[in-house]
Amino acid sequence: MSSSPSLDDYPMHENGKRKLEVLVPNKPARKRAKLTSTSSFVRHQVWWAEDGSVFLQFGETRMKVHRSRLAAHSMWFRELFERKGAESAEAGYPWAVVNGVDVFQLDGSGVSLTDFEAVLTALENGLNYYYTGPTFSFIASLVRAASFFKFGAILGFATRYLEEMFPEDVGEVTKELIPIAQVTEATLLGRKCGLPQLLKRAFYELARAPGSEEPLTKENRRANILDPNDLLLISNLQKQLTSTWLKILISFPAAECRPPTCASSRSRALALSLSVVQDYHIDPICGFQELMKMDWVKYGCCPRCRTTRIDWVMEQRDELWDKITDWLGLDADLD
Numbered sequence: 001m002s003s004s005p006s007l008d009d010y011p012m013h014e015n016g017k018r019k020l021e022v023l024v025p026n027k028p029a030r031k032r033a034k035l036t037s038t039s040s041f042v043r044h045q046v047w048w049a050e051d052g053s054v055f056l057q058f059g060e061t062r063m064k065v066h067r068s069r070l071a072a073h074s075m076w077f078r079e080l081f082e083r084k085g086a087e088s089a090e091a092g093y094p095w096a097v098v099n100g101v102d103v104f105q106l107d108g109s110g111v112s113l114t115d116f117e118a119v120l121t122a123l124e125n126g127l128n129y130y131y132t133g134p135t136f137s138f139i140a141s142l143v144r145a146a147s148f149f150k151f152g153a154i155l156g157f158a159t160r161y162l163e164e165m166f167p168e169d170v171g172e173v174t175k176e177l178i179p180i181a182q183v184t185e186a187t188l189l190g191r192k193c194g195l196p197q198l199l200k201r202a203f204y205e206l207a208r209a210p211g212s213e214e215p216l217t218k219e220n221r222r223a224n225i226l227d228p229n230d231l232l233l234i235s236n237l238q239k240q241l242t243s244t245w246l247k248i249l250i251s252f253p254a255a256e257c258r259p260p261t262c263a264s265s266r267s268r269a270l271a272l273s274l275s276v277v278q279d280y281h282i283d284p285i286c287g288f289q290e291l292m293k294m295d296w297v298k299y300g301c302c303p304r305c306r307t308t309r310i311d312w313v314m315e316q317r318d319e320l321w322d323k324i325t326d327w328l329g330l331d332a333d334l335d
Contacts (some may be wrong), residue, residue, distance in 0.1 A: 004061050008249060035094035037107045041284050047120055054081070058113040062103070076150040080104060115145040122154050134161070135173040139190060145191040158314075159195060162186060166201040172286045174203070174281060178208050184225055191227070203230075203328055207237045208283040220309040233328055240327050241320075247283040248316045257298040287315035 041062040043144030052064035070077040080088055084102055088095050106116075118141035122129075134142075139158045146155035166176070166186055183205040192196035228235075253275060275292060280287030291313045296306040324329060 015287065033105060035096045035314065037096050037103075039103075047117065053101065055098060055101055056114065056116075057103060057105045058107060058111075060155075061113055063102075063120075063241070065120065067102075073123060073153060074149050075149045076148070088192045108274055109148055111145050111148050112141075115141040118142050118147075119145045119154060120147065136165075136185070137195075140185050143189050143193050143195070162189065162195065162198055166198045166205075166264050168197060168200055170285060170318060173201070175283075175286050177209065178205050181207075183209070187226060187230065191230070199330055200325060200328065202235060203234060204285070205236050207241060208286075237324070237327055239283050240323075242281055244320060244323070245281070245287065247276060248284075248320070250279065253312055284320060285317060288320070292317075 035057075035065060040060065041057060042060045044061055044063045047065060049064050049066060054065060054067040054070070056063045056065060067077075071081055075173040078092060081102075083091070084095050084104070088104065094105040096103045118138055121138075122142060135212050139161050142154055142158040145151070146158060165182075183202050186198050187202045187206065188196055190202060219264070252315055276287050280290065292310050296309055297303065301309065
């Protein structure tokens with residue numbers, strides 16, 4: 001499991017303080033109410049440790065948690081606690097003291113209270129997920145909060161979960177569709193949280209999803225959430241998949257054998273392949289896999305031609321999968 005960097009990994013300022021530049025607001029600067037020792041707040045119903053040593057506030061909701069626990073797992077919080085006061089306020093995180101305990105307003109992070117609650121839950125009850133897997137929404141919250149607040153180990157755990165759900169290996173693509181809401185969220189996480197390894201599979205899922213060829217309207221979830229440039233990428237990917245799929249199959253090689261040893265023919269192979277296209281016109285990867293599973297001997301192929309055809313289909317599938325990276329412009333993201 002990955003871990004957050006050590007303070008020793010960073011150089012020192014001339015004044016003897018660590019040169020960390022993590023306290024950067026995630027939201028545009030805006031006028032905020034001044035945080036004082038008498039500022040009103042709502043006590044969090046769960047995250048309020050009587051022996052806690054620091055207050056964290058999102059909006060009007062205040063938590064009382066253990067400073068040492070956060071600092072041990074998060075480079076960002078180590079920096080915040082070191083720079084408390086004018087420096088943290090200037091960075092967008094107002095600070096005050098209540099009964100000798102520091103209070104930090106974290107709205108400038110852009111992280112929601114729900115997402116931060118997920119991180120605290122993971123720190124407190126992480127072992128539970130060994131037996132009962134977390135929900136996708138919980139993992140998404142972990143990624144958003146842990147990527148910003150630099151919880152290295154938690155981000156590593158959540159990233160591996162998503163990598164298993166959205167693998168880059170073409171052999172992992174199956175007919176079973178991933179729920180569109182989860183695919184949309186994974187695309188956003190890939191773009192905004194530095195996880196480009198999720199994007200190829202996510203875009204393919206978006207391109208082949210039922211209804212994905214329908215015009216996007218204001219009521220369409222994808223149109224409301226995804227970046228317009230990514231919507232254009234999905235549309236272009238669909239066109240590329242459909243046209244390339246047909247071009248590949250039209251070039252189906254002729255059989256090397258001849259009757260009576262082998263009754264296979266290029267025309268018969270093409271006819272069988274085109275019948276698969278009808279069911280998989282925007283899902284060529286699964287279409288190729290159907291052709292690989294087809295009983296070619298049943299349709300007149302000798303064992304030798306059967307092997308040749310399956311090998312050719314597999315090669316075309318793998319080449320098409322490689323082309324998707326270029327069509328989506330993901331080379332730079334994955335380097």
